[in-house]
Amino acid sequence: MTTTLAPRADTDPVRGRGFRLLWAGQAASGLGTSVTWVALPLVAITVLDATAFQVAVLSAAAWLPWLLIGLPAGAWVDRLPPRPLMVWCDVASFVLYLSVPVAAVLGGLTLPHLFAVAFGTGAASVFFMTAYQVFLPTLLPPADLPAGNSRLQGTEAVTQVGGPGLAGLIAGALGAVWALFFDAVTFLVSALCLTAIRARPPVRPRPVERPPLRRAVSDGIRFVARDPFLRLFAVYGAASNLGLVAYQSILVVFLARDIGLTPGVVGAVMAAMSVGGAVGAFVAPALGRRLGTARAMLVCQLVAMPSALLIPLTGTGTRLLAAVAGGVLVGVGVVAGNVVKGSWRQVYTPHHLLGRVVASMHLVNFGTMPLGALVGGALASWLGVRSAIWCAAGFLALTCLTLLFSRLRVLRDLPASAAPPR
DSSP, rough: OOOOOOOOOTGGGSSHHHHHHHHHHHHHHHHHHHHHHHHHHHHHIITTTOOOHHHHHHHHHHHHHHHHHHHHHHHHHHHHHHHHHHHHHHHHHHHHHHHHHHHHHHTTHHHHHHHHHHHHHHHHHHHHHHHHHHHHHSSGGGGGGHHHHHHHHHHHHHHHHHHHHHHHHHHHHHHHHHHHHHHHHHHHHHHHHHHOOOOOOOOOOOOOOOOHHHHHHHHHHHHHHOOOOHHHHHHHHHHHHHHHHHHHTTHHIIIIIOOOOOOHHHHHHHHTTTHHHHHHHHHHHHHHHOOOOHHHHHHHHHHHHHHHGGGGGGGGGGGHHHHHHHHHHHHHHHHHHHHHHHHHHHHHSOOHHHHHHHHHHHHHHHHHHHHHHHHHHHHHHHOOHHHHHHHHHHHHHHHHHHHSSSSSGOSSOOOOOOOOOO
């Protein structure tokens, strides 16, 4: 049995108050986070004179928590109410980001401080992103999940367009550290929106005896390992994220130092590169319906990954268009694929296992990101930043073979439900 996860024609997921509040909070924190993607490396480069490798380590620190706490986080999310957990994650991020401008004003900002902030907010993101995947299906019926996911990821993609430009403006006018103050405020807004949600979660079927934490974690791992589709997406995500982060971790260094752009222009270029994410989120539901969910996933990745080869062609003047074109095409494919995959997984996975399945897949998918950042930084130190981006882009193009020679190429749609765990 297969599914296209088509949204119902007679309903609109944004009509629900709970979804609107979640959407507003995600829009606020998403804008702040996209500001930080540019502002945090700019603080390291312009205020603390960090090297390309140190900037890459900063990116690695943000993804390292997925390796350290990703699996137990999934088990804890399945045991705890997701909304209060998400609120506390937002509050923690607010405090951590606020500490950067405070330390700068007091004259005590250091690279270890930035590393600690990146790691701490990364840990909060582990719990938030896992809980978010479990919380959304309690606000929307299954038929509305594609539309809801598309709107949330579409809004996130739009904030990724405005955030880098805003980061450049704030950095140029006030200094990069004050862009992080803006990010801190957006997490406070998100926490307030989540606090205002009064949705009643559905009753989940639970075992008579709750398994110990270690066994609960292993249940999620086994479920992913035994399922051919979840396993495929986990392996592919690990490989592609390694290559993506390898070049993204040094992209600001490449634009600011190798190309010689000012902070404002760096923000503008990265904003233009992010337009593809907004387009991808917008077209994802239609792609899933017209092509089928399996074919849509395959097409999205075949568009996205080879397009990264345009980015190292970047230079001054009109050659900046190479970075923009590459970033747009990568964004279209990656975000559209994520919308299709995320909506399918929320319906496909038994709800009582969803937190652990998401955490297990995120561990594999995001666990390679710290390695990717370190590889990107090491290659930049050894070969130069442009050559490092060439290496990462070439690797990304090859990752498509994982899906091209899988079961996806003979399917139209992904299956509607998983086989029951044995």
